Structures are given as structure tokens and as C-alpha cells.
Amino acid sequence: MAVFTSVSLDDVQAWIAQFPLGDAVALKGIASGIENSNFFLTTELDGRRTEYVLTIFENLGFEQLPFYLQLMRHLAMRGVLVPEPVPTRAGELCVPLHGKPAAIVSKLEGSSQMAPGPVHCAAVGAMLAKMHLAGQDFPLHQPNLRGIAWWHEATPAVLPHLTEQETHLLRSEIHYQEAFHGSDLHKRLPQGPVHADLFRNNVMFDGARLTGFFDFYFAGCDTWLFDVAVTVNDWCVDLDTGVLDEARVRAMLDAYHAVRPFTADEQAGWQCSLRAAALRFWLSRLYDLHRPREAEILTPHDPTHFERILRERVAHPAPRLFA
Template sequence: MAVFTTVTLDDLAQWSAQFPLGRALAIKGISTGIENSNFFIAMESGEYVLTVFEKLSFEQLPFYLNLMRHLAQRDVLVPLPIANRDGSILNALHGKPASIVTKLQGECQLGPEPVHCREVGAMLAKMHLAARDFPQHQPNLRGLNWWKETAPAVLPYLPQEGQQLLQSELRYQEEFAAGTTYQTLPNGPIHADLFRNNVMFDGERLTGFFDFYFAGWDTWLFDVAVTVNDWCIDLDSGALDHARVRAMLDAYHAVRPFTNEEQSAWQAMLRAGALRFWLSRLYDFYKPREAEILTPHDPTHFERILRLRISEPAPALA
């Protein structure tokens, strides 16, 4: 959510005239993240979020926006894309795809307690079930194929020990994905990036998930692993906080029970979630794009997490 494309208030006023939102009053760039250009905007009708997409195409984006609308219509707490007067929720701004969505209330909970993890686990399970009948299909674009394509670009920047870890974990994940256990895991549309800064709370009440622009079809368990690897850890060490893990997994299981095959795959999925974000942070750190506001993340954080997920037994799913 860095700002790669500048949008002024005059730009917004002209472009937003196609929406039934009234006059544009204010616009402010959002500094966190590194994929798209995001802005808080104030319109006469209320506050919204404007996103200008820097990588995703006009052909890819209907999947994400329609998924959000699908979930919102099924009482999953997510931003609702706003249609213009012609009914379109995706429109060009400065020659790039852009959309407006409703702004969630509250704030991100960056120091979660078990009560917050319980809320996230329950809503994540509800989201997975609500998306089962979503008619569009798009793979997880940051899945195994992307890992294999990206690893050669970052390997030269790593010390020998890091290169060995990356190559060995890639081999492990390729072998696991080819096995029978992986093929039996329940799957469907997933968020794929449900970090602390992509969820809003009002006190202890969850008010919504947002930033669905890494979503795609994958195993539900991978989504759980990605979420646990951020919400349920000590940030300094990467170690799991078992009270928060238990709260999240028990709440998820109460809504959508885990299968025996998922229990068998749990440690591999925790490792997969750590590998995915180690790789993306390595790439963003060593191959950055220019942006007006840019906040790259430290890739060693997920290297530590991956090493721990390899060396320590995974907690029971249920």
C-alpha cells in the first residue's frame, strides 16, 4: 500500500464524479505495504478507500473485487466495492485499474491477545465456508509456482547457509505438494495475507478483514498457517504463543472442523506460510520498485520463523 501513483484531490474530484458518492473532500496516501497505491478518501457521503493497482491487471482484478462483494453479501465482514453509475466496480485512473471500497471502522490490533485471535479464527472459518460457492477461479498467484520462479532471483543475495535453507525448503514443499495428503486438503478461495495490519477491531470486536489482493484458490489450511504465523507469535523471536494459537485454532475448528488430513499436513503448511513470506520479503527488499512512500519489510523475520517451524513440532490443530 505504498504510493506509486500520485492522485491529487483534483484528480479524485474529476474521476469520482462517475460514482454516486457526492463531492470529493479530501485524499490521503496510505504508507504501509508495498503492492498498490492506496488512499483514504473523504466524500460527501462518507469515508472510503481508493486503490490504484500497480501489478494486477484489468483481467485479474474482477476475481478479487467480486470475491469481496460475494463475501460481504454473506455477512462476512469485508469492505464492499462501490459501483459507479454504470454498475462497474473497476475503472481506469491514470491509465491503471482502480476501485473504491467502503472503509472499515476501528483500527488494526498490532498487539493481539487470545480474545483477538479467537475473533480472527472464527471469521476466517466463516469466510472459507462463505466462499465455497464463489463461481470464479483464480490460483494463488504467490503459490508454489511463484516460489520456484522467484527463488533464483534472490539466491545470489543470500549467504551460503541461507541459500541452503531456501533450496532445501523448496524441495520439501514441491515433494509435499505432489503427495496424496496434500491432494486431499479442503480448498477454495483464501485471503492469503491475513496479517495483523489487514484486520480491523473496535476494542475486542472484529470489524473486518481487508486487502484481498493476494487472494486466490488454495488450501484453507495454508490460509490458517499464514494467519497463525503472524497473529500468534512473539515478533522478536518468531516463536509461537500457544495461548493465542489455541484461541485461534479452537475458534476456527468450532465453525469449520479440521480434517484428519489437515492435522497431518499442519507442520508442512506452517513451513509453507513462512517460506512464502520469506521469499516475497527477500524479493521486495533486494528488487524494490520506486515509490513515493515505501516501507519494505525485514526478510530475516520470516527466515527465523521458517527455521522454527522446521525444528519445532507443530501444535495440535484441535
């Protein structure tokens, strides 16, 4: 999240009339993240105030957004804890604001758990498995827009900014992932809608109780194993070294496996998927650092964090998915 597009409370007060939410009484920009403009929006209807999240989409167009917004509604209707988009009186989930697509979704309770223990990782693993199963019958399809096709597009843009060692790592890992993604093993991996960005700051907790997943705007269809790898690479690592904490890894994988058992093919592709997940975020952070966009509030992420994680995954195998 970030703020690229300026919006005033006066702007929103006129715009929100198309929603059955009452009057807009407060608006506050959200500083975290780097993709869209996000705001906490407070409305008042019949004397009751309710807080929502307003998102203005900076990169996604009207033709792409139905996948994300309808996926969230689909999951919410099946008991997965996600924000639910609020339709307009005409039933639209996304309408223009300052000429850009915008949507309102419900605000989750709780706060992000930035120092997770095994209990938090187990809760995330179980809910992620539930999310994957709930998405099996989702009728829309969109590829992971930050998958291997994007890696090929982004690599030439960042290579001029890299050291010799970084260049070697990036080129060699791209070749490794090309072989993996083209293999029969990869084709056999279970697939469906994935969150693809389930970091600590995209999950809410109230104590040890998980209250929801949010920020689905990198979602797409990919292997479920890639989604698990993205999640493990953030929730289960030492942030200074990228080394996996086996207790947290085991808690997350065991909880996931209890809801949606991993397959033998997933066991075989696990190490490759962890490397793919690390490469995806190293490359995107390099791209965002060296090809920045202007924003009123923008906090770029350090790409070296995922470079460390990638090197660690190459050098040391992670715990197995299951015994």
C-alpha cells in the same frame, strides 16, 4: 499498501463523477504495505461526509481484478466482515485512473490490533472459518499467485543475494515443499478462496470486537489450511523470535474448528503448511528487498523475520490443530 502513483484531489474530483458518491473533498495517501497505491478518500453527498479507500493497482490488470473485487462482494453479501467495492453508475467495480485499474471500497471501522491476545485470535479464527465456508460457492477461480509456481520463479532472482546458510535453507525448503505439494495428502486438503495475507494490519477491531478483514489483493484459491497457517504465523508469534504463543494458537485454532471443523488430513498436513506459509513470506520479502520498485511512500519489510519463523517451524512442531 503504498503510494506508487501520484494522485491529486483535483484528479479524483473529476474521476469520481462516475460513482454515486458525490464530491471528493479530501485525499490522503496510506503508507503501509508495498503492493498498490492506496488513499483514504472522503466524499460529500447531500451534506454528509463518508470515508472510503481508493486503490490504484500497480501489478494487477483489469483481467485479474474481477476475482478480488467480486470475491469481496460475494463475502460481504454472506455476512463476512469485509470492505464492499462501490460500483460506478454503470455497474463497474474497477475503472482506469491515470491509466491504471482503480477501485473504491468501503472503509472499515476500528483500528488494527498489533498486540493481539487470545480473545483477538479467537475472533480472527472464527471469522476466517466463516469466510472459507462463505467462499465455497464463489464461481470464479484464480490460483494463489504467490504459490509454489511463483516460488520457483522468484528463487533464482534472490539466490545471488543470499549467504551460504540462507541459500541452503531456501533450496532445502523448496525441495521439501515440492514433495508436500505433489503428495496425495495435499490433493485431499479442503480448498477454496483464501485471503492468503491475513496479517495483523489487515484486520480491524473496535476493542475486542472484530470489525473486518481487508486487503484481499493476494487472495486466490488454495488450501484453507495454508490460509490458517499464514494467519497463525503472524497473529500467534513472538515478533522478536518467531516462537509460537500456545495460548493464542489454541484460541485461534479452537475458534476456527468450532465453525469449520478441521479434517484428519489437515491435521497431517499442518506442520508442512506452517512451513509453506513461512517460506512464502520470507521469499516475497527477499524479492521485494532485492528487486524494489520506486514509490513515493514505501516501507519494505524485513525478510529476516520470516527466515526466523521458518527456522523455528522446521526445528519445533507447532500445537496440533485439534485434540
